Amino acid sequence: MSATWLARKLTVVAGLAWLVATIVFLALHMVPGDPAELLLSTGGVSPDPASVAELREKLGLERPLLVQYAAFISGLLRGDLGTSLIDDYPVISEIALRLPRTLELIAAGSVIAILVGVPAGVFAALDRGGAFDRAASGVTALLLAVPVFVLGTLLVLLFAQTLRIMPAGGFVPFAQDPVQHLKLLILPAIAIAKGLAAVLFRMTRAAMLDALANDYVRTARAKGLSPTRVIVVHVLRNALNPVVTVLGLQMGTLLGGTVLVEYVFNWPGMSTPLLRAVEGRDYPMVVGIVLTISVLFLLLNLVVELVHALLDPRVAHS
Amino acid sequence: MTISRRTMLAAGLAAPFASLPLLSRPASARRAAGILRYGLSAFPPNLQPWVSTGASAGTVKMLIHRSLVSYSPNGELRGELATSWSLDGDGAWVFKLRPGCVFHNGDPVTAEDVKWSIEQIAGEKSTAYMRSQFQSVERIEIPDPGTIRLVTKTPQATLPSWFGNYNTFILSRKSTPTEFIGAGPFRLVGQERGSSVEITAFDKFYKPGIPKLKGIKFVVYADENLRFAALQSGDVDMIEYVPWQSMAAVEADPRLKLDTQQGPFMDVLFNGSKPPFNDPRVRRAVAHAVRREDIVKVAFFGRGKPLEGLPIAEGTPWWDKDLAHGWNYDPARAKALLTEAGFGNGFQTTLLATAQFGMHKDTAEIVQQHLAAVGIQCELQLPDWSTRVARGSKGQYDMAIHGVSSDNNDPDGLTVVLDTSLSPSHGRSFRVDAPRTIAALAKGRAEFDQAKRVEIYKEMQRAALEEVPLVGLAWRSQGYGMDKSVVGFTNLPGALSNSSGNMLEETYFG
Numbered sequence: 001m002s003a004t005w006l007a008r009k010l011t012v013v014a015g016l017a018w019l020v021a022t023i024v025f026l027a028l029h030m031v032p033g034d035p036a037e038l039l040l041s042t043g044g045v046s047p048d049p050a051s052v053a054e055l056r057e058k059l060g061l062e063r064p065l066l067v068q069y070a071a072f073i074s075g076l077l078r079g080d081l082g083t084s085l086i087d088d089y090p091v092i093s094e095i096a097l098r099l100p101r102t103l104e105l106i107a108a109g110s111v112i113a114i115l116v117g118v119p120a121g122v123f124a125a126l127d128r129g130g131a132f133d134r135a136a137s138g139v140t141a142l143l144l145a146v147p148v149f150v151l152g153t154l155l156v157l158l159f160a161q162t163l164r165i166m167p168a169g170g171f172v173p174f175a176q177d178p179v180q181h182l183k184l185l186i187l188p189a190i191a192i193a194k195g196l197a198a199v200l201f202r203m204t205r206a207a208m209l210d211a212l213a214n215d216y217v218r219t220a221r222a223k224g225l226s227p228t229r230v231i232v233v234h235v236l237r238n239a240l241n242p243v244v245t246v247l248g249l250q251m252g253t254l255l256g257g258t259v260l261v262e263y264v265f266n267w268p269g270m271s272t273p274l275l276r277a278v279e280g281r282d283y284p285m286v287v288g289i290v291l292t293i294s295v296l297f298l299l300l301n302l303v304v305e306l307v308h309a310l311l312d313p314r315v316a317h318s
Numbered sequence: 319m320t321i322s323r324r325t326m327l328a329a330g331l332a333a334p335f336a337s338l339p340l341l342s343r344p345a346s347a348r349r350a351a352g353i354l355r356y357g358l359s360a361f362p363p364n365l366q367p368w369v370s371t372g373a374s375a376g377t378v379k380m381l382i383h384r385s386l387v388s389y390s391p392n393g394e395l396r397g398e399l400a401t402s403w404s405l406d407g408d409g410a411w412v413f414k415l416r417p418g419c420v421f422h423n424g425d426p427v428t429a430e431d432v433k434w435s436i437e438q439i440a441g442e443k444s445t446a447y448m449r450s451q452f453q454s455v456e457r458i459e460i461p462d463p464g465t466i467r468l469v470t471k472t473p474q475a476t477l478p479s480w481f482g483n484y485n486t487f488i489l490s491r492k493s494t495p496t497e498f499i500g501a502g503p504f505r506l507v508g509q510e511r512g513s514s515v516e517i518t519a520f521d522k523f524y525k526p527g528i529p530k531l532k533g534i535k536f537v538v539y540a541d542e543n544l545r546f547a548a549l550q551s552g553d554v555d556m557i558e559y560v561p562w563q564s565m566a567a568v569e570a571d572p573r574l575k576l577d578t579q580q581g582p583f584m585d586v587l588f589n590g591s592k593p594p595f596n597d598p599r600v601r602r603a604v605a606h607a608v609r610r611e612d613i614v615k616v617a618f619f620g621r622g623k624p625l626e627g628l629p630i631a632e633g634t635p636w637w638d639k640d641l642a643h644g645w646n647y648d649p650a651r652a653k654a655l656l657t658e659a660g661f662g663n664g665f666q667t668t669l670l671a672t673a674q675f676g677m678h679k680d681t682a683e684i685v686q687q688h689l690a691a692v693g694i695q696c697e698l699q700l701p702d703w704s705t706r707v708a709r710g711s712k713g714q715y716d717m718a719i720h721g722v723s724s725d726n727n728d729p730d731g732l733t734v735v736l737d738t739s740l741s742p743s744h745g746r747s748f749r750v751d752a753p754r755t756i757a758a759l760a761k762g763r764a765e766f767d768q769a770k771r772v773e774i775y776k777e778m779q780r781a782a783l784e785e786v787p788l789v790g791l792a793w794r795s796q797g798y799g800m801d802k803s804v805v806g807f808t809n810l811p812g813a814l815s816n817s818s819g820n821m822l823e824e825t826y827f828g
Binding site (some may be wrong): 031034037039040041049051055088089094153156160161164166167168169170171263265268272273275276279280281 | 446450511538539548550703740743
């Protein structure tokens with residue numbers, strides 16, 4: 001892998017990010033709905049047009065779209081994502097506050113998914129056609145079919161409303177109350193983990209079965225190695241490569257999945273400000289959040305490619 | 319490498335059990351400390367005291383700020399920063415200030431602060447909700463430091479109630495555009511954008527023993543089902559806007575109680591700038607075509623009441639049995655009116671609502687069905703709320719469904735929805751001609767004699783039944799759900815239900 005390869009990839013990421021920002025910016029301004037009017041009409045009836053015009057001017061919405069776009073891009077180049085139209089707050093601060101929580105949720109969900117999906121896949125492959133294999137395959141088929149918000153709602157219904165052993169949702173900073181923080185994290189993390197765990201299970205199971213069929217496994221067994229050593233050193237090690245790739249790619253889609261989970265569990269990550277901003281036509285906030293998620297997604301893919309290239313040098317040269 | 323993987327696998331098997339000790343811990347610590355956890359339906363877009371940012375913001379604002387008056391549990395105006403108010407011989411309103419009121423910075427509340435606040439609201443560059451009302455104040459006089467005299471350009475019978483609105487607060491003159499200094503029973507101590515707001519009791523509040531709570535933590539649950547789940551699971555002690563489908567469950571839960579009031583209502587708005595809805599007979603046909611019971615049953619789970627006239631609450635002096643059913647369900651009459659207007663074979667049109675709020679969408683679907691039965695075929699348009707607002711105020715619709723509450727329980731509070739001569743808004747019909755209704759509203763506002771006002775507003779109702787600036791559909795219940803240990807809270811009657819947040823100053827754990 002060369003520096004030029006990396007530079008080329010980073011240029012593509014930057015170009016795509018710019019494209020995303022431009023598309024979101026333009027699409028938003030084309031959708032009907034006026035932030036100034038919305039801000040002043042939450043009482044059910046709007047105030048007089050003079051107040052709306054006043055606010056539009058203050059928010060800079062009276063300027064031609066091209067001027068607004070130029071200001072937005074030049075701000076972006078300076079690392080400034082602008083200020084929320086709804087509450088006059090820097091978009092970057094909002095993202096700095098919210099993004100770690102979304103990432104925490106994704107991390108927790110991924111950990112649960114790995115800890116459940118991978119071992120279950122290994123055991124299912126070893127138990128091919130057995131009771132565990134069939135049961136686990138059935139459960140994953142079900143998990144893949146159930147939408148994440150349905151599972152989330154069911155978890156709330158069961159653990160919070162019926163059993164009353166878990167909070168229905170919300171957030172407490174870890175520093176303030178670690179126990180409560182973790183309690184609040186568990187259910188949404190399980191909901192996030194659901195799809196990924198199912199995918200990892202299937203991937204691990206298939207990869208394990210593939211690897212088990214190889215000649216070197218037969219050779220290893222013939223040499224008299226212990227079954228555990230054969231599985232762990234020879235089979236699992238080879239089977240994990242595609243699993244890691246899938247994991248990387250799936251984590252990108254988790255970014256999108258968290259929006260629903262955060263909403264269902266009232267987890268104050270990126271989804272709340274995003275939904276609020278879309279509803280209120282808070283242009284800078286929407287663009288800022290979508291851009292952040294897109295860049296993360298692109299970078300994640302880049303990392304996957306990078307890891308791939310490190311594992312298999314042919315990728316970097318092709 | 320091998321070892322770490324093995325460790326990882328082992329940890330994976332242990333993980334589901336590792337979390338067990340975290341389960342179950344009673345959530346009564348805050349309650350013991352006198353802190354109420356309140357499930358808010360929307361995060362206040364901002365807490366600017368004079369800008370309307372919805373009822374949820376109003377609840378928080380009412381507790382950190384104070385005005386000259388507020389509403390008592392039975393819905394009547396009561397003194398706050400003012401002890402009394404009256405009309406003087408020249409038709410000006412005179413307010414006597416309560417001695418001993420202080421702002422959160424320790425400064426006393428003076429007549430100068432009141433004058434300054436009113437001037438800010440009425441200012442040329444103001445975006446205050448009550449701006450146009452206060453612009454009709456010609457002069458503010460301070461005869462003595464404890465008295466404020468408001469001279470209006472035209473007689474204003476309902477002026478004191480302007481100060482009962484949760485967008486009219488008296489602030490210290492030392493307030494800045496970013497720091498508002500109020501005189502309410504609580505102080506704002508922290509907020510997390512989009513998630514929560516925390517307030518704590520103000521120890522120098524002018525009512526002895528108030529507030530009864532040490533603090534309130536408002537947690538935002540935008541999703542109504544989650545808000546209810548949070549109440550049921552004990553995450554919060556109290557919620558606003560109990561979803562209609564969950565009201566029965568709150569009543570059935572032995573730990574919880576429900577407090578409902580019929581205040582807000584649903585209505586149909588028209589675009590009167592073009593045919594067919596520029597013809598009052600067509601609008602009246604719509605009014606007679608809809609069976610309201612279906613809306614109450616389907617959209618509000620029976621938690622409401624049909625509204626076959628103007629939204630004037632039963633039991634008030636303004637209510638009249640016949641007028642209240644002036645738009646009774648009568649499809650034959652609807653068809654006759656359509657024929658009379660030249661639409662005997664019906665017509666195609668559109669009905670604008672929003673899919674963002676279930677009650678708007680459900681109401682629209684039922685209206686669509688009933689209109690189809692008399693020959694009016696509507697195409698439903700259900701964009702998101704922002705688009706609905708934009709199209710409403712630009713008149714880009716034929717008919718629209720809306721849900722709103724009057725400003726207060728006086729018929730003058732209906733001006734915002736009935737006076738179609740005001741600037742276009744998504745909450746009012748667009749360019750519908752209703753000159754007699756509007757004239758009667760103005761007459762009622764300028765009349766101080768109660769008996770005469772009753773007559774004027776009956777005249778206004780008769781005019782509106784013919785001119786049809788809107789069509790009433792249903793009263794809907796507005797409910798607060800709370801733990802049985804929460805006492806002292808009152809859901810204010812009728813249109814004032816949204817102002818009930820004020821009652822949290824008298825709320826405590828019993």
